[in-house]
Amino acid sequence: MSELLAGYPWRVFVAGGSGALGKTLIPKLVARGHEVTAMARSVDTADELRRMGATPALADVFETERLRRTVADARPTWSSISCPSCRRAP
Numbered sequence: 449m450s451e452l453l454a455g456y457p458w459r460v461f462v463a464g465g466s467g468a469l470g471k472t473l474i475p476k477l478v479a480r481g482h483e484v485t486a487m488a489r490s491v492d493t494a495d496e497l498r499r500m501g502a503t504p505a506l507a508d509v510f511e512t513e514r515l516r517r518t519v520a521d522a523r524p525t526w527s528s529i530s531c532p533s534c535r536r537a538p
């Protein structure tokens with residue numbers, strides 16, 4: 449991860465940002481200057497992600513169309529969620 453995202457700022461999309469992995473990952477990404485959008489399912493979670501320095505995006509992995517739009521709108525150059533149809537040119 450550190451090698452993959454080294455060198456210049458990336459737009460990173462993090463699914464499960466409020467979870468154990470996300471809480472570790474997001475502050476590290478933000479500290480390195482990356483622009484982080486992280487998925488949230490509630491307003492409380494969105495606030496938590498904002499405090500970590502991420503931009504929250506409300507979505508649920510089981511709501512396929514909303515998820516597709518949410519990831520596409522974030523225009524990530526790297527995403528923790530595998531969703532080929534979500535990609536747009538960075």
Ligand SMILES: NC(=O)c1ccc[n+]([C@@H]2O[C@H](COP(=O)([O-])OP(=O)(O)OC[C@H]3O[C@@H](n4cnc5c(N)ncnc54)[C@H](OP(=O)(O)O)[C@@H]3O)[C@@H](O)[C@H]2O)c1
Pocket residue numbers: 463464465466467468469470487488489490493507508509510
């Ligand atoms: N922790 C590890 O050491 C480890 C190691 C290997 C693999 N993994 C895998 O990595 C993933 C994340 O692990 P974790 O430890 O961070 O898990 P976690 O602490 O249980 O967090 C789960 C995260 O997923 C979100 N989430 C759950 N259901 C969702 C849904 N339907 N739509 C959108 N978001 C949803 C939760 O959001 P809410 O806040 O809204 O509930 C939360 O942010 C899991 O698949 C786990 O099996 C973890």
